[in-house]
Amino acid sequence: MLSDVRTQPFQPGRGPLSPGSRAGLGAALALLAIVVAVELADGRPAHYLALMVVAPFLAAALASWRVVLAVGGLATAIGIGFAVAERGSPLVTVVNVTAVGAATAIAAATAAIRQRQADRITELSRLASVAQQAVLRPLGPQVGTLAVAARYISSTATAEIGGDLYEVMDTPYGVRMIIGDVRGKGLDAVRLASIVLGSYRHVAYERADLRAVVTDLDRAVARNVGDEDFVTAALVEERGGTLTIVNCGHPPPLLLRRGAVIPLEPPAPAPPLGFMPVVRPRVERLEPGDRLLLFTDGLGEARRDGEFFPTADRAWRLLGHGTVADGLASLETALVEWVHGRLDDDIALVLMEYVGARSTTASPVPSWEVGAADG
Numbered sequence: 418m419l420s421d422v423r424t425q426p427f428q429p430g431r432g433p434l435s436p437g438s439r440a441g442l443g444a445a446l447a448l449l450a451i452v453v454a455v456e457l458a459d460g461r462p463a464h465y466l467a468l469m470v471v472a473p474f475l476a477a478a479l480a481s482w483r484v485v486l487a488v489g490g491l492a493t494a495i496g497i498g499f500a501v502a503e504r505g506s507p508l509v510t511v512v513n514v515t516a517v518g519a520a521t522a523i524a525a526a527t528a529a530i531r532q533r534q535a536d537r538i539t540e541l542s543r544l545a546s547v548a549q550q551a552v553l554r555p556l557g558p559q560v561g562t563l564a565v566a567a568r569y570i571s572s573t574a575t576a577e578i579g580g581d582l583y584e585v586m587d588t589p590y591g592v593r594m595i596i597g598d599v600r601g602k603g604l605d606a607v608r609l610a611s612i613v614l615g616s617y618r619h620v621a622y623e624r625a626d627l628r629a630v631v632t633d634l635d636r637a638v639a640r641n642v643g644d645e646d647f648v649t650a651a652l653v654e655e656r657g658g659t660l661t662i663v664n665c666g667h668p669p670p671l672l673l674r675r676g677a678v679i680p681l682e683p684p685a686p687a688p689p690l691g692f693m694p695v696v697r698p699r700v701e702r703l704e705p706g707d708r709l710l711l712f713t714d715g716l717g718e719a720r721r722d723g724e725f726f727p728t729a730d731r732a733w734r735l736l737g738h739g740t741v742a743d744g745l746a747s748l749e750t751a752l753v754e755w756v757h758g759r760l761d762d763d764i765a766l767v768l769m770e771y772v773g774a775r776s777t778t779a780s781p782v783p784s785w786e787v788g789a790a791d792g
Contacts, residue, residue, distance in 0.1 A: 434484070441480030445472040445488040453495060466496050466513040473517070473524035482528040489521025552582060552611050556767070558742070560585050561592035563655060564770040566742040570749055572715070572760040580606025581713045581765035582614050586621055591656030593621045593630075596711040596767055597667065597690070598649045612641050613648055613690070627652050627663050631696050635665075638691040647689035651711060658703045658774045663696040665689050668717050671732055672701065673708040678732045681709075703771040708744070710736060711769075715762035719752055726755050741768040 434442065452468050459465070469492040476488040496514035557565035565585050580599030585592065595617050599606040616637040617630070624630045630652060638648050649667040653660065662670060662681055666689035672679040681701065687694040710732060719726040735751055736744035745768050752764075 438480040438484045441476040441478060442484050442488065445476040448472050448475060449492055449495060456499065466499060467516065469496060469513070469517050470520040473521040477524035477528040477531070480528065481532055482525040485525040485528045486521065489517065489524065492517045493521070552607060552614060554584070556585050561587040561655070562772055562774060563592050564741050564772055566740070566745050566768050568745040568749060568766045570752070570760065570764040570766070572763050580610050581715070581763050582610040583711065583765050583767050584614055584617060585767065586618065588622050590625055591654050594653040594711065594767065594769070596651050596713065596765060598713040600646050600648070609638070609641060609646070609648065612637055613650070627654055627661060627698060628696055631663055631665060631690070631694060635690045635693055642691055647691035649689040649714070653709070653711065655703065655771065658771070660701040660703050660709070662699045665694040665696060668712060668714055671710040671729065673710065673733055673737050674704065676733055676737070678729050680729065705771060705773045707771045708736060708741070709769050711767040713763070713765045715760065715764035716752070716766070718762055719756050719760060721755050721757065726752055736768060741770050744768050
């Protein structure tokens with residue numbers, strides 16, 4: 418029976434008041450108490466009852482419409498009490514009481530509209546969070562021969578949604594990763610990010626050559642964007658200890674090796690997805706303990722007083738120790754401190770560590786011959 422009680426949905430009007438309702442009720446009651454005290458100290462006739470009109474509106478700013486009606490009812494009762502105590506014709510008091518009643522009705526309607534809008538915003542935020550989680554699935558802690566962790570840092574405290582994307586999968590062609598950044602923000606950016614990830618999750622298993630994966634993703638983006646929209650992306654493959662990277666207008670990954678930080682620049686620049694990129698792969702041989710940081714341009718653009726966050730200078734100290742999850746947590750803390758909590762753009766981070774070759778007969782070459790990488 419206890420489990421049945423716990424799973425019943427909350428019904429409005431039951432249970433304790435929300436913090437907003439308590440604050441609105443407290444402010445309104447404080448105002449009414451002040452008006453009553455002033456009236457009693459001033460004596461007859463009543464001069465300050467008109468101030469009680471403010472009480473329902475004060476409650477409506479934070480509290481529910483039910484609380485507003487309760488405050489208005491109390492204010493009306495106080496006004497009637499003063500009217501009864503008046504000598505002669507209490508016309509002014511009656512007018513004031515009538516004004517309180519009208520104000521209560523208006524304030525209650527206002528509170529009801531505000532509450533509906535707040536509920537709608539809460540629901541949209543919840544749906545946006547669900548959409549973001551559907552786009553960015555949890556990663557790690559181990560994918561193939563790689564220890565992997567990912568982190569998404571939103572530029573606003575109230576929004577967890579954006580156009581940054583990442584994915585890591587263990588495929589027949591090795592462990593493959595993508596990180597990307599959709600031009601723009603909001604639901605349109607999430608829609609395009611979901612299209613890119615949906616296509617990638619399919620073609621990463623079907624295409625032996627990363628360049629063919631890029632071609633398929635480019636077509637998917639071109640079919641779903643306008644002339645000025647695009648997606649920057651870096652695709653990474655680890656196979657038998659060989660790392661292959663193709664870059665479509667994205668910030669180059671950082672290789673952390675024995676205290677050094679090496680930007681893995683592409684052999685030749687290529688435009689983002691949506692602009693028919695022709696990519697040339699970069700191939701590196703991994704050593705056990707090597708770490709690779711993939712990130713979106715929000716990290717490179719984070720700045721304080723015009724000075725950019727020194728990612729490469731701090732990368733080894735922040736990311737080279739502990740687990741990969743610990744490293745990303747340290748990087749986020751340092752970044753937030755650097756910008757004093759004010760980021761201009763969302764940031765996606767993926768950190769992987771090569772733990773050594775598999776005990777299988779996997780080929781030590783990437784999805785095409787290493788010698789062909791320069792062609």
